[in-house]
Amino acid sequence: WRMDETYIKVKGEWKYFYRAVDKEGNTIDFLLTAKRDMKAAKRFFKKAIKRNGLPELVNIDKSGSNKAALKSINKEDSEAPKVDPIVIRQCKYLNNIIEQDHRNIKRITRPMLGFKNFYSAQKTLAGIELMKMIKKGQMIGGDGLSPAGQFYSLAA
Structure with a gap:
């Protein structure tokens, strides 16, 4: 996995949008969170x-x-039998894939000049992510359908 967070403006304040690819x-x-701390990162990883x-x-x-959250998860999982710990690799260049992926979200949200409330930000970002997943062909049962066909099949 490649994991990173980016900033999204909600009610004039910066919130944190955690993503993994x-x-x-x-x-x-x-996951969109109000804070960028170990608790938020751990919640994202658990999800x-x-x-x-x-x-x-x-x-x-x-x-x-992020590193502290992963170490905490490794510590919890080490008590379970036959669970290998998650290897943590910290290298900014290996995260170029996700950094470029953030650009698409920023491109869509920048003209909005931020969100008015946290709930609408969560739902809008979930919709943006869903559309990106459909374009990438990640929808189960969407084989052979165009992105528009996959989208319309959700409503059926």
């Missing part, structure tokens, strides 16, 4: 692991909160 650039998970399983390796930037 795999090595092909496919979205693994995302991503619950939905996608335990990763072998996670590439992160030099963020101390």
Whole structure:
């Protein structure tokens, strides 16, 4: 996995949008939080692991909160039998995939000049991520359909 966070403006204040992608650039998970601390990072990792399983390796930037959260998860999992710890790799260049992926979100949200409330920001960002996942062909059952066809199949 490659994991990073970016800033999103909500009510004139910066909030933190955590995202993870795999090595092909496919979205693994995302979460909008009010704070950028170990608690928020741990909540993001727990959510991503619950939905996608335990990763072998996670590439992160030099963020101390992300590293502390992963170490905490490793400590919890070390008590479980036959669970290998998550390898933590801190290298900013290996996160170029996700940094470029952030650019698409910023491109869409910048003209909005921020969001009025946290709830609308969460829902709008979830919709943006869903559309990106459809374009990347990540929707289950969307084989052979165009992105528009996949989108319309959601409503059916």
